[in-house]
Amino acid sequence: MPYTSLMAVTARKTAALILAALAMCAACSCKKATEGGTEAAKKPAAPKTGATITDREALGFKVRIGEAFNKERLCTRLAKSRFTVDLALEDATDMMIPGTVGDGTIYFWVLPDPRTPKVVGSLTIGVDINTALQIGKISRAEFERLIKEARAEGEKRGGDAAKLAKYSAAEATLAAQRNLGVETDAGVGLGSTKKQIISVYGEAKDTLFVSGDTIRIYRGPKVAVAFRFSDDVVRQVIVFPADYDYEKFNEDTQAMLKPPTASPPPR
DSSP states (O other), X not given: OOOOOSSOSSHHHHHHHHHHHHTTOOOOOOOOOEEOOOSOOOOOOOOOSSOXXXXXXXXXXXXXXXXXXXXXXXXXXHTTSSSOEEEOGGGOBTTBEEEEXXXXXXXXXXXXXXXXXXXXXXXXXXXXXXXXXXXXXXXXXXXXXXXXXXXXXXXXXXXXXXXXXXXHHHHHHHHHHHSTTOBOTTSOBTTOBHHHHHHHHOOOOEEEOTTSOEEEEXXXXXXXXXXXEETTEEEEEEEEETTXXXXXXXXXXXXXXXXXXXXXXXX
């Protein structure tokens, strides 16, 4: 029996969903259409230090920034990632390929480059336990257990961060523990701490969001990786072209995905 998507039934609604996510509402609802991947990922090795972002960085997904944005070919390649990937084929378009990883608590989407829509421009991954429940990857009992655990872990974090940030940090840590291998080639990603990111890639300038989250951006020769932190824990990662200003990249992506304005009815 196919899973039922909550919000992305048509390409127009899917684009609206991503616009909301780009506006810092990290959510993704997908239909299970195919399942691939290699055997379950083993526990990763210790993160490397003094690392740089390589031109092939893709967080373990079989997709590369700058390759042709061919929906059918990308779907085939994504299904061969180093972890299990569930593609939302019924929601995939020439502007987006969405899906989830492993137990469904990690979502992703691949988008074209706004400047050159015929090539891959970005890969975004994030955490959303609710998505895993809605697509049937975890049971209601498991969902409630994870929520309770995330809240409890958030309460333990202490410090001055808002409760929502603490919860988001705990949620990201749980999702990363349940889905090993969704990380950079240097061994960091969702659930990593800011201290771990700095120890691997060095210092980078933070960008403050209205929500209180920060982003650290690291650039290689051709590929950049943006780590979004809640209470100093990575809860979203975006891979995009290194020559793209991050804020301009976000603006152009939102403009690219904005649903066309309906023409007024003739009088």
